Amino acid sequence: MRDFWRSFSQNRGAVLGLLLMVGLIILAVTADIAAPFSPIEQYRDAFLAPPVWMEGGSFRYVLGTDDVGRDILSRLIFGARLSLMIGFMVVALALSVGTTLGLAAAFAGGIVDIVIMRLMDVILVFPSLLLAIVIVAILGPGLFNAMLAVSVVILPSYTRLVRASALSELARDYVKATRSAGAGTLRLMFAVVLPNCLAPLIVQASLGFSNAILDAAALGFLGLGAQPPTPEWGTMLAGALQYYQRAWWVLAFPGLSILITVLAFNLFGDGLRDALDPKLKR
Amino acid sequence: MLRFLLGRVTLILPTFVCVTLASFLLIHAVPGDPIEVRVGEHGIAPERLAMLRHQFGLDQPLWKQFLDYETQLAHGDLGNSVVTHASVWDEFLTLFPATVELGVCALIFALVVGLPLGVIAAVRRGTAFDYGLMGVSVTGASMPIFWWGLMVILVFSVFLGWTPVSGRIGDAFFVEPWSGFMLIDSWYSDDEGAVWSALTHLILPTIVLGTVPLATIARMTRSSMLEVLGDDFIRTARAKGLSPLRVVVVHALRNALIPVVTVVGLQVGGLMGGAILTETIFAWPGIGHWLVEAIQRRDYPVLQGGTLVIAVLVMAVNLGVDVTYGFLNPRIRK
Numbered sequence: 001m002r003d004f005w006r007s008f009s010q011n012r013g014a015v016l017g018l019l020l021m022v023g024l025i026i027l028a029v030t031a032d033i034a035a036p037f038s039p040i041e042q043y044r045d046a047f048l049a050p051p052v053w054m055e056g057g058s059f060r061y062v063l064g065t066d067d068v069g070r071d072i073l074s075r076l077i078f079g080a081r082l083s084l085m086i087g088f089m090v091v092a093l094a095l096s097v098g099t100t101l102g103l104a105a106a107f108a109g110g111i112v113d114i115v116i117m118r119l120m121d122v123i124l125v126f127p128s129l130l131l132a133i134v135i136v137a138i139l140g141p142g143l144f145n146a147m148l149a150v151s152v153v154i155l156p157s158y159t160r161l162v163r164a165s166a167l168s169e170l171a172r173d174y175v176k177a178t179r180s181a182g183a184g185t186l187r188l189m190f191a192v193v194l195p196n197c198l199a200p201l202i203v204q205a206s207l208g209f210s211n212a213i214l215d216a217a218a219l220g221f222l223g224l225g226a227q228p229p230t231p232e233w234g235t236m237l238a239g240a241l242q243y244y245q246r247a248w249w250v251l252a253f254p255g256l257s258i259l260i261t262v263l264a265f266n267l268f269g270d271g272l273r274d275a276l277d278p279k280l281k282r
Numbered sequence: 283m284l285r286f287l288l289g290r291v292t293l294i295l296p297t298f299v300c301v302t303l304a305s306f307l308l309i310h311a312v313p314g315d316p317i318e319v320r321v322g323e324h325g326i327a328p329e330r331l332a333m334l335r336h337q338f339g340l341d342q343p344l345w346k347q348f349l350d351y352e353t354q355l356a357h358g359d360l361g362n363s364v365v366t367h368a369s370v371w372d373e374f375l376t377l378f379p380a381t382v383e384l385g386v387c388a389l390i391f392a393l394v395v396g397l398p399l400g401v402i403a404a405v406r407r408g409t410a411f412d413y414g415l416m417g418v419s420v421t422g423a424s425m426p427i428f429w430w431g432l433m434v435i436l437v438f439s440v441f442l443g444w445t446p447v448s449g450r451i452g453d454a455f456f457v458e459p460w461s462g463f464m465l466i467d468s469w470y471s472d473d474e475g476a477v478w479s480a481l482t483h484l485i486l487p488t489i490v491l492g493t494v495p496l497a498t499i500a501r502m503t504r505s506s507m508l509e510v511l512g513d514d515f516i517r518t519a520r521a522k523g524l525s526p527l528r529v530v531v532v533h534a535l536r537n538a539l540i541p542v543v544t545v546v547g548l549q550v551g552g553l554m555g556g557a558i559l560t561e562t563i564f565a566w567p568g569i570g571h572w573l574v575e576a577i578q579r580r581d582y583p584v585l586q587g588g589t590l591v592i593a594v595l596v597m598a599v600n601l602g603v604d605v606t607y608g609f610l611n612p613r614i615r616k
Contacts, residue, residue: 013417118297118300125301126593127558133577217426245436262424
């Protein structure tokens with residue numbers, strides 16, 4: 001663990017990612033206190049107020065207001081809560097289903113293996129955003145369905161990863177020893193083999209977080225994800241389309257928030273991979 | 283080699299059948315009967331509904347319907363749009379060149395900029411240039427391109443007024459759609475203004491769609507070059523007294539390219555996803571724009587047919603990459 005931290009902390013990008021992540025999590029948890037206003041309260045005296053440093057801006061609305069007078073900063077802070085929740089739920093779902101399927105494929109082999117892996121191949125053949133769009137088109141637009149769609153789309157990477165590492169672990173002696181000591185299949189799967197496959201999974205989960213946030217925001221932008229007035233970042237962008245030429249700040253800040261969040265998880269994930277993967281160690 | 287080729291093709295067949303099954307189930311998973319979807323909000327008499335259901339084979343068992351669907355596909359029939367009543371396949375063919383034009387330009391842009399940057403970063407490893415480029419490329423790879431596109435429009439089209447906001451060519455020009463590729467068609471129209479107009483319309487979408495591949499290619503080239511530069515044959519080449527440029531470009535880059543090319547080939551699916559967003563933002567009349575409109579109009583046959591064709595294309599490209607790779611690298615050909 002100390003070894004891991006030493007190699008992780010040498011990577012400046014990864015530490016920056018971690019700091020950004022921690023900051024975002026704190027903001028998301030304390031949104032009720034941190035945000036100056038309610039995210040859906042409309043202030044009739046300030047439509048499209050510019051941010052504080054521009055002419056006509058005020059400290060009351062630091063990042064300005066949107067077309068119906070909602071404070072953008074407050075919406076962004078509540079949006080952080082939403083985005084982190086989306087990332088967490090999507091990864092948790094894909095991770096648990098993917099792990100189970102991958103372990104099942106590796107342990108059962110034969111027809112079960114073939115069916116599961118062909119199914120994953122089929123998912124992989126569709127461009128991920130297109131497949132997510134199609135799934136949402138079937139289920140109907142909404143935040144929950146968008147999260148479900150994104151989970152399905154990122155499922156194959158977890159299944160394949162778990163299957164591959166489980167297969168290589170299954171050939172090791174300690175697994176044979178545990179099996180001959182009388183351990184049941186379920187115990188072998190989850191208590192013996194799985195802990196040894198965790199390192200690549202953790203990296204994939206961290207990178208999956210950023211994909212999930214990005215795809216969910218893209219669905220929101222296309223009008224298929226969270227619906228207004230939910231302060232989801234992608235949905236906010238879609239709402240800003242009609243007047244962004246007059247008020248650039250309504251467009252700029254939600255996108256910047258998506259970029260920073262995705263960047264934080266990518267930097268963190270890259271750092272994790274370099275620190276956990278002994279092959280890349282110098 | 284032939285065995286390897288046959289093996290890959292047989293491996294892809296079950297996937298192909300599963301993909302058609304998935305696309306068949308898509309239309310059945312949509313709430314409501316396909317006929318009712320087709321009729322829309324006008325409503326229909328029950329007798330006529332039963333007749334139509336019989337006519338379209340919807341009263342048959344599901345497996346029979348699937349077999350019929352496969353036969354229909356084998357004849358190249360993807361059904362008709364609910365909105366325009368035109369054949370989905372014909373609409374696809376009309377719009378596809380626009381997407382290919384955009385995708386190819388984006389890929390060329392990503393390669394032309396990304397490869398040299400990756401090479402320079404690898405050669406100048408540990409310098410400010412290297413760190414700067416890696417910082418920029420991880421940002422590029424994290425970019426929400428639907429936002430990036432809008433910001434680029436805001437700066438270059440709205441504030442600076444350098445480029446048009448959307449579309450493929452100015453309203454003032456009429457170009458005979460001969461190949462479907464606006465650059466080629468406008469070139470043959472002998473109208474200099476038309477070529478210029480097509481170019482200025484193309485440049486922003488190209489940059490936006492090319493951003494993520496550019497970042498990926500630069501990173502990939504850098505790490506692949508670093509690996510190759512540490513090899514013995516590079517030291518030998520250097521020891522022979524070859525110029526540094528020759529060592530890097532001829533000896534190292536050629537060997538570093540194989541993984542990069544593979545990654546580029548496998549980006550096609552991602553490029554299609556990016557095209558959906560880019561085309562929506564720039565009102566680019568291609569496949570992505572068409573599919574998003576199909577969702578808004580609840581035009582399920584278009585969504586079904588378009589998705590199926592794209593999936594088959596991605597499969598074909600992946601197979602092509604696989605085969606090329608096996609051709610280049612005999613070690614994986616077993």
